[in-house]
Amino acid sequence: MSNARSKESGMRKLWLGIIGLAAASTANAAVVTYTLSLHETAAGAKTALNNFVVYATVEPGTNDGLFAFGVDLEGTFTALTNRSPNGFYAIDDTSPSWDSTVAYPPAQYVGWGAGRGASLTTGIVSGVPDLNKDPNLKRIFKYGQQSGTVTVFKPADFTNPPDSAEHPGEVVPWKYNNDPGADLTYGTPSNPVGASIILPPGTVRLGVGTWTGANPTIASGINFPNTKASVWRSSHPLGTENDIAQVLTQTRDLNAPTGQDLAQLATTAAGTTPTNVAVGGGIAVTGSNGKYVSEVDLLTADSVLAGNAPIQTIGDESGFVYVMAKLNGDVAGFLNSATITNDVDATDSQFAALHQNYDALFPGGSFNALFRFPSFAGAKIFSIETDGSTHGAVSVDALAAVPEPASLGLLGVAGLAMLGRRRRKA
Numbered sequence: 001m002s003n004a005r006s007k008e009s010g011m012r013k014l015w016l017g018i019i020g021l022a023a024a025s026t027a028n029a030a031v032v033t034y035t036l037s038l039h040e041t042a043a044g045a046k047t048a049l050n051n052f053v054v055y056a057t058v059e060p061g062t063n064d065g066l067f068a069f070g071v072d073l074e075g076t077f078t079a080l081t082n083r084s085p086n087g088f089y090a091i092d093d094t095s096p097s098w099d100s101t102v103a104y105p106p107a108q109y110v111g112w113g114a115g116r117g118a119s120l121t122t123g124i125v126s127g128v129p130d131l132n133k134d135p136n137l138k139r140i141f142k143y144g145q146q147s148g149t150v151t152v153f154k155p156a157d158f159t160n161p162p163d164s165a166e167h168p169g170e171v172v173p174w175k176y177n178n179d180p181g182a183d184l185t186y187g188t189p190s191n192p193v194g195a196s197i198i199l200p201p202g203t204v205r206l207g208v209g210t211w212t213g214a215n216p217t218i219a220s221g222i223n224f225p226n227t228k229a230s231v232w233r234s235s236h237p238l239g240t241e242n243d244i245a246q247v248l249t250q251t252r253d254l255n256a257p258t259g260q261d262l263a264q265l266a267t268t269a270a271g272t273t274p275t276n277v278a279v280g281g282g283i284a285v286t287g288s289n290g291k292y293v294s295e296v297d298l299l300t301a302d303s304v305l306a307g308n309a310p311i312q313t314i315g316d317e318s319g320f321v322y323v324m325a326k327l328n329g330d331v332a333g334f335l336n337s338a339t340i341t342n343d344v345d346a347t348d349s350q351f352a353a354l355h356q357n358y359d360a361l362f363p364g365g366s367f368n369a370l371f372r373f374p375s376f377a378g379a380k381i382f383s384i385e386t387d388g389s390t391h392g393a394v395s396v397d398a399l400a401a402v403p404e405p406a407s408l409g410l411l412g413v414a415g416l417a418m419l420g421r422r423r424r425k426a
Contacts, residue, residue, distance in 0.1 A: 030318075031059040031374040032144065032229035032245040034071050034206075035199060036218050037190075039255040042081075042208040044190025046254040050078075052216060054125055054207040055189055055199055056229070058144030058245075059374050061318035064232035066144040067242040068115070069206060072226035073123035075216030080209035082118035084127045085140060085150050085186060086111035086179040091158060097170035099160050104172070109133040110153045111140060111182065118207055123216075124226055125207040131240060139239060141232055145202040147187030150176065181208075191268070196339060197252040198266035198383075200376050218249040248374070250341050261337035262385040265321055265373035269308040271385040277307030283382075283401050285313050294400040296324075296361040304396045306385035311401045316377040319404040322350060323382050324358055324367040326398040331368055333391025342371045350404065362398050375403060 035055040041047050054073070058066050069084075091104040112127030129139060138153040158172045178184065189199035220227040227249065233241040264270050276282075277299045284295045297309060314321065327334065335343045344351065351370060359366040371382075382401060386394040 029244055029246040030063040030231045031248060032066065032069075032231065033057045033059075033248045033250065033374060034218055034220075034227065034229075035197060035203070036073070036216065036249070036251045037195075037197075038215055038251065038253040040190065040192070042083075044192070046192040048255060050211045052209055052211065053190070053205055054209075054218075055203050056144045056206050057200060057203040057374075057376075058231060059318055060145045060202075060377050061316065061375075062234070063243070063245075064234050064236060065140070065142040066204070067230045067232045068112075068126075068128040069229050070124060070126040070226050071206060072219040072224055073125065073209075073216050074219045075123060075211045076213045077120045077123060077216070078210045078212055080118045080120050080123070080125065080207060081181040082112075082116060082125055082127060082179075082207050083181060083183045083205045084112045084116075084207075085184065086113050086116060086127070086182045087150065087177050089154055089174045089176050092173050092175035094175075095172050097160065097167045097172045099164045099166040099168075099170075099172070101165040102160055104158060105155070106136050108136050108138055108153065108155055108174075110138045110150050111179070113179075116179075118209075127206075134239065137239075139232075142202075143186065144204050145187075147185070147202060149185045151184070192254055195252055195254060196256060196260055196262050196270065197250060197264055198268050198270045200267050200378070215251075215253070217251065220247060220249045256339075260385065261334055261339050262383060263323075263325075263340050263342060263369075263371050264383045265311075265323065265342075265371075265380055266383070267376070267379045267381065269381050270383040271306050271308065274383065275307045276310065277301065277304050277396075278309035278399070282310040282312040283399060285311060285402060288315060292402045294324075294358075294402045296358065296398055296400045298363065298398045299396065304384075305394075307396075308381050308383040309399050309401075311380045311382060314375075314380055314401070314403055317375060317403060319375050320372050321375050321380060321401060321403050322354060323371045323373070324354060324362070324400045325369040325371070325384065325396055326362045326364065326367050327369050327394055327396055329386075329394040330391045331394060334386055334394040335369060337391070342373055344370050344372045348372065354402075358400055361400070367398070367400070 037053045040053045041051045088107045088109045090107040113130035115128040117126045155174050160170050162169050186204045187202045189203040191198050229245040230242045231245045278297050283297045
C-alpha cells in the first residue's frame with residue numbers, strides 16, 4: 001500500500017502522545033466496536049449513492065467512555081469529515097454588551113481537538129482530547145455509551161463589573177465556535193428500516209464520507225495497527241486516566257440484498273422478517289452476575305429461516321453474551337459468510353463449558369453454532385436470518401443464551417434439564 005508509511009508515521013506520533021497508553025494488554029480490556037455503515041448519508045438516511053458513516057460503540061460498565069480513537073479506512077475516498085465534537089466556548093465579542101476594558105475568562109474547550117484528522121490520503125479518522133488545554137478543557141465522559149450535547153458545557157453568562165468603562169453591569173453571553181463538520185449532539189445513531197446491524201443507543205458518529213470504486217473497509221488487526229481505541233477509566237481524578245481498549249469492527253450495507261445472512265444481538269429486532277419465534281415470547285434466563293442459566297427454546301416452528309428471540313432477565317453487567325444455536329443445512333457456509341462476524345470456536349474460553357452443560361438439551365444432542373456479543377444496557381434481542389444465495393439453505397431449530405458464565409462449570413446438566421422448553425404445537 002503506497003500510503004502505508006505515511007499512515008504509520010502519523011499515527012505513531014498520535015498514539016505516543018496519549019497519556020497512559022504505554023504498555024497494556026487488551027486481554028481483559030473494555031470493548032470498542034467500530035461500525036462502517038455503507039450507503040448511509042450524513043443525515044442518517046439510506047441512499048443508493050456511495051455515502052458512508054463510521055460509528056463507535058463503547059462497552060458500558062467497565063469504563064467512562066471513549067477517550068481516543070483511530071479508524072483506518074481502506075478505499076478510494078472523495079470526501080471524509082471528522083464528526084466527533086470539537087470546539088470552544090468564548091465570550092461573544094460581537095455582543096453589544098461586550099466591553100473592551102474587561103478581562104474576560106479564557107475560552108473553554110470541548111471535544112477531541114488533538115491528533116484530530118480525517119485524511120483522504122490515508123483514510124484515517126482520529127481524535128484525542130487536547131489535554132494541553134487544561135485547566136480549560138471540558139471532558140466528554142460516557143461518549144459512545146449515552147447521548148449528549150455540547151451545550152451542557154456552556155458557562156454561565158458573564159456580567160461586566162459595575163465599574164467597567166463601556167458597559168458596566170451588562171450581561172455578555174458565551175458563544176460556541178464549532179469545528180467545521182463536528183457534531184453538536186451525539187449518541188443517537190441512525191437505524192434505517194432493514195438495517196442488518198442495529199446500533200444500540202449511545203453509539204456515536206466519528207466520521208462521514210463518500211467513496212468511489214470498491215466498497216471501503218476498516219483495516220484492523222495486528223497487521224493494521226492504526227485502528228485502535230482507548231477509554232476513560234471509571235475513576236479519573238487527574239482527568240488523564242485511560243486504558244487501551246479491545247477493538248472489534250463490523251460493516252453493514254444498507255443497500256445489501258434482503259435475506260442476507262445475519263446473527264445479531266441488539267436492543268431491537270433486525271432482519272427482513274423481524275418475527276418473534278421464541279416460545280412464550282422470549283428465551284428465559286435465570287440467575288445473576290455470572291451465574292446465569294438459560295432454557296433451550298425450541299422455537300414456535302420447525303426450521304426457522306428468519307426471526308428473533310428476546311432474551312429475558314439478563315442484567316446490564318459488562319462482558320459478553322453467548323448465544324447457542326442448533327442449525328440445519330450448510331452450517332459451515334452460513335458461519336463463513338462475510339456478514340457473520342460474531343461466531344466463535346473451540347479457542348473461546350467458554351466453548352467447552354457451554355457444550356458440556358448444554359449439549360444434552362439441544363435436539364440431536366448438541367448445538368452447532370456459538371455466537372459471542374459484547375453486552376450492553378437495556379433489552380437484548382437475538383436476531384438470526386439465513387440467505388442461502390451463496391451457500392446451501394440453513395434453518396434454525398433451537399436457541400439458548402447466557403452472559404459470560406464465569407461459574408457455569410459448577411452446574412451439571414441435570415440441574416439444567418428442567419429449563420428446556422418444548423415447541424408450542426399448532
